[in-house]
Amino acid sequence: MAGSSDDSATTPTPESVAASLKAIRNQIDAVDRQLVELMNQRASLATQIGKCKNDGNSEIFHPNREAEVFQNVLSHNPGPLDEVTVRAIFREVISGCRALQRMPRVAFLGPEHSYSHIATLTRFGETVEFVEVGSISAVFEEVLKKRVDYGVVPLENSTDGRIVDSLDMFVRIPQIKICDEIRMRIHHNLLANCEQSEIRRIYSKPQALSQCRNWLSKNVPNASLHEVTSTTAAARLVQSEPYTAAVASRQAGVKYGIQILCANIEDSSNNETRFAVIGSHHARRTGRDKTALMFTTPHNPGALADVLMVFKQNAVNITWIESFPSRETKGEYIFFVDFEGHLDDEKVAHTVREVGTHCQRIFVLGSFPLARVED
Template sequence: MARKPESESTVSAKTLAQLKSLRTAIDKLDLQILKLVNERAAAAGEIGKLKSESSSEVFNPVREEEVLRNVLDASKGPLDEVTIRAVFREIISGSRALQKIIKVAYLGPEYSYSHLAAVERFGHAVEYMRVGSIMSVFEEVNRSHVDFGVVPLENSTDGGVSDTLEMFMRLPHLKICAEVRLRIHHNLLANCDQEQIRRVYSKPQALAQCRNWLGKNLPFADLKDVSSTAVAAQLAQQEPGAAAVASRQAAVKYGLRILFSDIEDYPHNETRFAIIGQNEASRSGTDKTALMFKVPHHPGSLVDALDVFKNNKLNLTWIESFPAKTESDQLEYMFFVDFEGHIEDPKVKRALQALEKHCEQLVVLGSFPIATVS
């Protein structure tokens, strides 16, 4: 005799019973997680007391990156790396706040890419200060009004960020102690249809990174530069016929529709941000060192300087030239470079001693752990 199919009510009852059982299990797991998180926080608080007694820095990017790497390496799924990193970032942030509420300046307003980079590095248990320019970020750190600043350093499409490079020349004693690599996905935000858009706001770099898309899809729109993508979103919210090139988070914050997603011309668009402070980061074993230097104005001087890296087997990961302001009429350049290694590594020490002989000016901007793309 063929088995009769189960009735819908019977299946529903079984499903409800299974749901109840699974939810009960989740509730128990949540309580276990909460207990363990609080135990972890208590241990972090004790570490904070020891740090206070020894006058050690509360923010330790090397240790925080080590914690994240440990849990990511141990994870067997099903949660992906992005989710695990986000969860533990906030656990670390909250634990750090038990030791001290650190202050961080960034180019605002909220949900600018600088703000997103700051949250990616520090989490939410931080006192954030929004400022109106990259110069202001440097100045707030320099005056010790904040502990750290977050500034854009370079973009994979546009290269070095000139305002940041100029401020390193003005305040060379400030140190890069960490970096954030953020995948940048631009979106067209508006509260009107595409056909009604007459003006598009964004920061110059974002407009440049979407130049081809905007030219093809909004050929008659007026492109307007503003200080940040978040300011652009604010203006698009307020002005009829206006749109913004900005993040998804900005769309949520300012109540805008995402008309088109991922409109950047280069699909692997990435911006690297520097975390600046007053102190060096300790050695992690997988580090970068950033420096700036100026060479004499004669043939072969730059080649001689760069040969130092080759001779010491140091891999250059970035090089950028920037006009240096001098009192002479001669146009001179400062060179910014990153290379793999820490300032405490013996071969890095040897290289810096050799490099100094070829430079009129040499400033180490800091050594810091190499970041992965977020």
């Protein structure tokens, strides 16, 4: 009949769909076997690198080399996987291969699922021996006494500013170096196992409450705010107390079985915390690096201006400068400066030497690769 068509010839049957799925899944299985073979081949090569070092005390974390690896794989990524996904996959591949040489121990400000813990996972991956400690000073002490290889401490937050406890510890233990940085966008979430209108109390650490204060006052105006030691501690309280909520990470909500009522409740969409990876060495040059130092100046008019003029005259760009009072000397202020370049760059080395001639004290904290923001 004119205009008729045989739909059975074009409409897939259940049997043909099942056959197509099976064929595709067989191809996926074959690719997976190739992936496992290639990953183990990579792991064997990483083990050979460890044998070439032939020293159980050699550094096993090389931010400069890992930056090169990420740059290489991303430059050869045609898609459809996006950059974030490829980075996440290779982060764990690198983590596993690194551990074959020697399992690194990394200290962080706990508890588990705190933002410091998440930052540590973001940088080192899962194949690490994590050492949870209760204070920033304890992270430094663990590194100093070589009970861990590295530590992760917060340096600054885009909303709340500098983390003085971390900066002060660099003064107290100047032999500890910054070997890498982690820039992480901080997303706070309202966690509760009741309706939003039923919330009477909200728990979190002071910084998290401060960073969400406007949102909380507008959306849960009848709830009282209560400070606790960490966002994870807040999530634990919600487990046992009815009609309460926590401002915490998504990971804490998953860990303790608490619903995420509202996500990303921070007042600033650019809420970012910068962490330092600390150890006994600084990283090698990558070509896209930063250097950090601390110094004190004489109590003379224009003393700080003299130091800053050195950076200007040498065309070295300062990316961060902070001052805070010394806990050792009354009336003395310590300046913390980040600037572009690496200590192995002659221009940077010359600048640091010249800066030193204008300072009473100077602490070179190290050079490290410029970090991207992790979301």
